[in-house]
Amino acid sequence: MMKALILKRYGKSDQIDFADIPRPTIKDDELLVQVHAAGLNPIDCMIPKGSFKPILRYQLPITVGSDLAGVVLEVGSRVTRFKVGDAIFASLFDLPHGALAEFAVVPESAAAMKPASLDFVQAASIPMVGLTSWQALKEKAQLRAGQKVFIPAGSGGIGTFAIQLAKYLGATVATTTSTRNVDLVSRLGADEVIDYKSQAFEEILQGYDVVLGTLRGDSIEKSLRILKPNSRVISLVGPPDVAFARARGMNFLMQFVFGLISRKIIRKAEKHRADYSFMFVQPNGQQLASIGALIEAGHITPVVDKVFPFVQSKEAFAYLETGRAKGKVVVKMATN
Incomplete structure (x- = not known):
């Protein structure tokens, strides 16, 4: 037992x-x-x-x-x-x-x-924050040197890892946090830090290639305003979309439901010439080994x-x- x-x-x-x-x-x-x-x-x-x-x-x-x-x-x-x-x-x-x-x-x-x-x-x-960041930024967004990525909630579990991975990939990183965590996210590599208690990120940031959606509420909708054409929004919090339902082998009814609940944000993203997708992390030992190598090399703490x-x-x-x-x-x- x-x-x-x-x-x-x-x-x-x-x-x-x-x-x-x-x-x-x-x-x-x-x-x-x-x-x-x-x-x-x-x-x-x-x-x-x-x-x-x-x-x-x-x-x-x-x-x-x-x-x-x-x-x-x-x-x-x-x-x-x-x-x-x-x-x-x-x-x-x-x-x-x-x-x-x-x-x-x-x-x-x-x-x-x-x-x-x-x-x-x-x-x-x-494991989960590392794989989520890897699969979203490296695999799905194919983030590369010179691009700009917005990673909200920089002091959280995903944020603290994703900022470091994005910097390793050569991107410019913006994040949001409270006043007491500004030093932490700056040390991790964030280039532009928005104090969400006193500033609205959507009024300050512009020309971004990738948004990692980590916050519920209207944060993803607001983030569309900071994107440049042909950009990507990868949401970890929903709404789930049809592609996600298909990938999980869900029936037609669930695909239809997910299509309905994601339609609004997809249409809004299209108006900004951006691509919206929902992502669920997948266990992957090979990717985790690659993440471990980055940690051993001192790129991520x-x-x-x-x-x-x-x-x-x-x-x-x-x-x-x-x-x-x-x-x-x-x-x-x-x-x-």
């Missing part, structure tokens, strides 16, 4: 709690990992409320949490890239097994060797705000939901 943080059913009230569950068994292409640390992400707070029920086909009850770092205890018969004793990190987002448990099942395809320069807490802070012990996982989620975290919130397991 093992201890895990479990989501039993969707609902508005707190539906996650600790439970003793059977230690998982692995398939031929999987690793059994002793979890040393688990990184929390805003979407981990939203899933228990049922916000992504139509999209994420989880079979409840499930172990919550998407990101982990730990040590390999067992390897499946078809695993070739890892051996017992390896320190790895991975994102388990959208997969059947969660991270907030003493042991976790990790597909070989989702895992990468932990960067040697990072401890387990730092490594666990990376993890930003960890607060570390909670495993027994205080629910308090960690509550803290994350306040929106005050600078960088990432991480849960550290009692591994000794």
Whole structure:
């Protein structure tokens, strides 16, 4: 048996709690990992409320949490890239097994060797924000040197990573933050910092090639005003579009619904000669290995705000939901 943080059913009230569950068994292409640390992400707070029920086909009850770092205890018969004793990190987002448990099942395809320069807490802070930034900026937007990218909420988990990746790719970066975090985002490489409490970014910025949509509300709509022609808006917060529904193999009805809810923003983007798309991060061990190499080379530094012990996982989620975290919130397991 093992201890895990479990989501039993969707609902508005707190539906996650600790439970003793059977230690998982692995398939031929999987690793059994002793979890040393688990990184929390805003979407981990939203899933228990049922916000992504139509999209994420989880079979409840499930172990919550998407990101982990730990040590390999067992390897499946078809695993070739890892051996017992390896320190790895991975994102388990959208997969059947969660991270907030003493042991976790990790597909070989989702895992990468932990960067040697990072401890387990730092490594666990990376997977989802690293992969999201990589897939949005490098793969989807194909951001390159000389371009300008707007990454709102620069002091958050995604923001602190995406700013550093965009700078590594040679882009000029603008961000928004509160007064107390201006120094932090500037140190990470932001070229233009907007204090959102006293300034409106859409009235200051102009000529941008890429917007990374990280904030709900009207932020994405406002960001259309700062774009130049043939630019891209990549939203991480919605609304989901038809292409996303198709990519996930959703039925015609869901494609129709997503087409309806995204129609307004797509039309507005087209008026600015911009392309709008919605993106969901995908676990990818090879990309995570590339991200690890950038970290080892000193191009990107993890930003960890607060570390909670495993027994205080629910308090960690509550803290994350306040929106005050600078960088990432991480849960550290009692591994000794």
